[in-house]
Amino acid sequence: MTSDDLIRATACDVVDKLNAGEVTPLQLLDALEARIAAVDGAVNALPTRCFERARRHASALMQRPLGDRGLLAGLPLPIKDLTDVEGVLSTQGSKIFKDHIPARSDLMVEHLEANGAVIYAKSNTPEFGAGANTFNELFGATRNPWDLSRSAAGSSGGAAVALATGMAWLAHGSDMGGSLRNPASFCGIVGMRPSVGRVAHTPAFKIDRTLGVQGPMARNVEDLALLLDAMSGECAADPLSLPSPADSFRSAARYGKPPRRVAYSPDLGITPVDPEVAAITRKAALRFAEAGVVVELAHPDLREAHECFQVLRAFDFAISKAELLRDCRDQLKPEVVWNIEQGLKLTVDDLTRAEAQRVAMAARTLEFFETYDLLLTPATIVSPYPIEHRYVAECDGHCFDNYVEWLAIVYAITLVCCPALSLPCGFTASGLPVGLQIVAPPRGEARLLAGALVLEEILGLRGTTPIEPRKALQPAEM
Template identity: 40%
Template sequence: MDISTPTGLSARTVLAAFARGDLTPSAYLEACLSHISRVNPFINALTAFNTERAVAEAAAATARWQDGAPKGALDGLPLGVKDLQDTAGLLTTHGSPRAVANVPSTDLPMVARLRAAGAIVLAKTNVPEMGAGGNTRNPVWGATGNPFNPALTAGGSSGGSAAALAADLLPICTGSDTGGSLRLPAAICGIVGYRPSVDVVAHPTRPLGWSGISVLGPMARDVEDLILMLRAVHGGHPNDPLSMSYPADRFDRLAERPLSTLRLGYSEDFGGAPIDADIRATFLKRIEAIAPQVSECRAVDMGLGAMDRVFDILRAESFLTAFDGPARETPELFGPTIHANLELGRSFTLTDRGWAHAEQTRILRAFNARMEGLDAILTPTVPVSPGPWSAPHVTHIDGEEMDIYYRWLALTYRGSLTGGPAITLPAGRDGSGMPFGLQMLGASRGDTDLLAVARSMESFLEADPETARPRPDLSKLRAVTPALRSIVTHPPVLHPQRRGADPSVHTAV
């Protein structure tokens, strides 16, 4: 193991080096800070820092490791926390002018659990304003660039976390996911993002506690590091009625799932979502490579119901609940994307809401039928290669105009509707030379099964240079003009054509 440049090592390898005494948390933190100082100015992934506290905590962790008594499974690992998530004593802005001075007094429970395991909260990771959208840019911190090309988007809303991991700034980061915010940026930055089942990681700050559309989850460079984080953060909380406390060792011993035993389904467009021809071709090429290695690999019809309209309504009701009052009181503190989302929410009725929840139930049952006899269903994660961060959102895919600014996230948000787990694995590059992500969907509450499948799939992909996780060439990073922090906010497209549809009508499945 080469510890002379430790920032590129896996979290597990770093922890093993701490245990042997080959590396200390203090020396590792110093290496991370030095690397951050060189690379972060090009991509703007990390925002607020608490360096002084981190240095002190690393010194304490160093002493514990030297005494053979680490605090927990993550002792001494620097951590990046998504800027939507509270961190005690560290600025948490949500990318909004409304929260530019917000320094929470307590941690979000997920963050508290990571601290309890020994992780050191070093920095916040950048987000879109209030987490709205698949492009990480906001009026407080500016835009995050993709480490493979800083002129291109890192995705969102966990774009800062994905970019920080891909650029080796930090070994582990947190994320959250409503319509793909863990998976989309992970895919286009070439790392692993995991949306757990709704009951796995307690989310007690969710505005609608009985709605599972939004979840919290880990992000890492590989599946094993992601599982390492998941072991620390899973568990219930009394203020999250959907969360559950499983045995503490739930993720300690995953079943072995040899590739040859797997039964897989696949859909190149998740029931007809628009997808670029090159992405479709790349996905089918991956399926062609996988199919001979597994027990079964067959196409699955993923037309599960009126998925787009359901997501529009469920997302809007959550957004309206969280932001309608504050936006009416101080409209000048919210950008046009937020106001457009709120207007959409106000246009829906109680009838719309009732239909959406009933249709989501039908979608789940249709998905369960598709999963019969299968271990996972594969789709592309993102329908296009990443475009410039200066463009607020994707407007057209394969000649089709997007009717709403987040419609390009359909491949991921349709998967959110089942309530089950979904993971994206890096699988080489697309035709434009950018990272390509392979999304895998599992059965509801089948998290351990899906992770075991993902571990086997990752091993297969990593064995071939064409499908292995790509690494950005950080030596070629150049400053983007105009500067990443100099952005102009444009109003989003927010007028879904299905908004006026009869809510009593749904697609037969």
């Protein structure tokens, strides 16, 4: 099997080859190092690499018998640069942490390595993950490989681009206001925000921070399920963590019960959406009917999402970054300064109201899922935008109040604690990818993956990545 064949293989196929002894983790690292040298200069997805550490871990893993090397069996994996990896530069995309080399990895990284992952790189992210465009003053911008003049979104933009260009088979990401789902949509790959507690991680600043979660990214649904299996599991150090289910998520994707009735909404009743994106996602959602699924226009009542998310997100910034504002204000980007200051202005009444709004929206959403198996929406309200724009300021004639508001279609789902993924569902007239957000009720990952695989097979877009980075899509490629 050639290096190019390996790069283009699915993660599930590569793991099968690892378990059969047809390829070694060291050979995979060699293939990745060559691929990164060939393409990352154009896209800047993996600015920090740790191949020496990776080869040590791979060599140690290879001392164990085949079939006893964990679920990933030695598959290499990049970690988003918001998450600590022992002995590896971990910057959070901030000049403040430009020299930070942690002595211990996050629990999630330790769990992945125990499951046979080999960490070889850190993927680029905006400063502290703030903003859905992956750029920072340490490493620069990550470019969209479908059109290098466009944004890869964020904050898991480096991870999404690594997958889209063949520099990763699977990738770790995280999501508060769409940070897994937006870059997946912009880059033509699959990214999932799991339920709260599904992936254990090291608590920081507050035990019950439930807006942000860790999650898997992949090129297709079954690969995504494989990584979710490897990431999942209970850990006493994370009190919110959930035990792994009796049946694997990969099994659920393959053999789970398909949906009977789904709802589609172009806007959740709370946001503008680009007409072309709405048309592409609606067409994709309606194709569920080819599997005998009833598709109806509907959505839960999420009218408080804007106010609620802005307050709770600002509070999260205040508790986690107020000290940085006091000590390092001149090294923070303006959007982060604004968010921290908004959080420091909050009153107990503000927080009480926001939490009550969240409880009410979550209850209405659970009632909605008594009628519908899944909810479908655009994963982003626009197609990939010019990379020099810090964020989306306007959509379909509506001007947004701040750099976060354009993300409502994903952050509303964050608030109601539902698992959700972005599935590639089509392309714009200019050849840029569009993602469909698929949402299930809380702890409904099995249902979500089964439905997503059904639609993925209908749409026939599996295998459109990896691609070579391109300046602009040529007409013959559209």
